Amino acid sequence: MGNPVFSLKNICFSYLGRFPALVAVDIDINSGEKISVIGANGSGKSTLLHLLDGLIFADSGKLDFSGRALDELSFKDDKFSRDFRRKVGFVFQNPDVQLFCPTVKEDIVFGPLHLGFGREEIGKRLEKVICVLDISGLLDRSPHQLSVGEKRKVAIASTLIIEPDIIILDEPTAGLDPQTSRKIIDLLIQENLNGKTVITSTHDLHIVEEISDTVYVFGQEKRIIKSGSPDSILADVPLLTENNLVHVHSHRHKDKVHVHPHVHLEHHAQDI
């Protein structure tokens, strides 16, 4: 850790110049860090990730990538553009957006082919990534034939095959069954242990502790309202409740129905 890869100073962004999506955002992300961005729907998480991936550009403020300004002008430099795309991989929230080729195989190799990797190298990487994600049986299928979980795995494979230093994921576990979610979380932890920077947006608080060194909480005003370690954020139940991140939850325990905010912080241990 220690080398800032992304530095955001007072970043503001609005859609059509009228609808604010991010207001005065300040974040520093160091190499090898695990970052989580949490917030309710429409709080600006996805917009932030799109900015980090150089897909949209801030209205005001300063966004640097490895010390160089990340703006439209910088992407006019082909070398920078290619290097950036090789270093930063993005998994979109909706896998149907990311899987646009007629077959899974073509989707997975789309990135490396367009980033100028050799055919032999692509073949090797393909073998590796399908083995890691256990999707060898899907290669010749069309993306529309896949289940949501399979689509998500293929979308992740299409990003991981580039072997980026920074992996950005927009709600990677949304709508997935527990087992597939677990596999994806384990994969992200492993990638981080291998030295990758992992930036995840989610509102699934169960996974936040495992996938974060630092958590940023976005509020409805589209600004960061709190940041810190996962423990300190998850312990702030009033903040989470106020921002629609936890809800009052009723369930049966030892033949007794009880009600508590739905955040897993050893509350069950106190009940026993």
Next chain:
Amino acid sequence: MKNSNLLSFLKDSLFSEEYALKAGFMQSLDPRIKALSCAFFIIATLFTKSIPVILSLYLLCLFLACVSKISLGFFLKRTWIFIPLFSLFIGLPALFSNFTPGEELFSFKVAGLMLVVTSSGVITFLLFVLRVSTTVSFAVLLSVTTRNFELLKVLRIFSIPQAFVMVLGICYRYLYLFIEMIENTGLAIKSRVGRIGHYKKGQQIVGWSIAFLWMRSYQLSGDVYKAMLSRGYSGESYVLDNFKTDFKDWLWLVLTGVILIWVIRFSH
């Protein structure tokens, strides 16, 4: 036909790859060789004026369908559904002396108009119908025995630009998504309002659906472009070409080439 049936038919025709995945003769060929050989057969059919030769080519097509493990009933239904549309109605006037003069076979009156069927008219009509049915059959044989994405890749051997092929591939990919969206919209309407009584209300709902679909496709195109940019797309398109030919493919191509040359020579 109900809308849901129409959508199922569309889905089935566009996305079912049941026969393309079978282990038959045509499926075993390299898609490029297969497309070229079908093109040869179609050219041969168009060049000849001999009914027995076209009939032989048609029978060869049916034989190829059988050895490719395609149900003959399915194959005939797939091909003959279009033939009356494109040939019977267009070719029918050729039967009569007004269009094809010649020796009279028989005549009849329709609404006071005397129609004379001539022998040369019958031959012209038969030639037209057989030609259409044979060429359509070879085209259907190619499409049924080849996976859709392979068919798209095959377009490149005809020097169609890569970008165009890629756009076609993306269109094909999202067609399914849009058909599903239309289906779901239909179901959502049905669950809330049941049967639509008045046609004006129906028109209004169709209008909304078209507008919704247009907005959704517009939004999706922007998102897909971002996803392409994110993985290094910069205006140039590349694809992994992994077709492989073997001795059998080349032998088949030579054989179809010989048939084409023989048919052309025979016709002259």
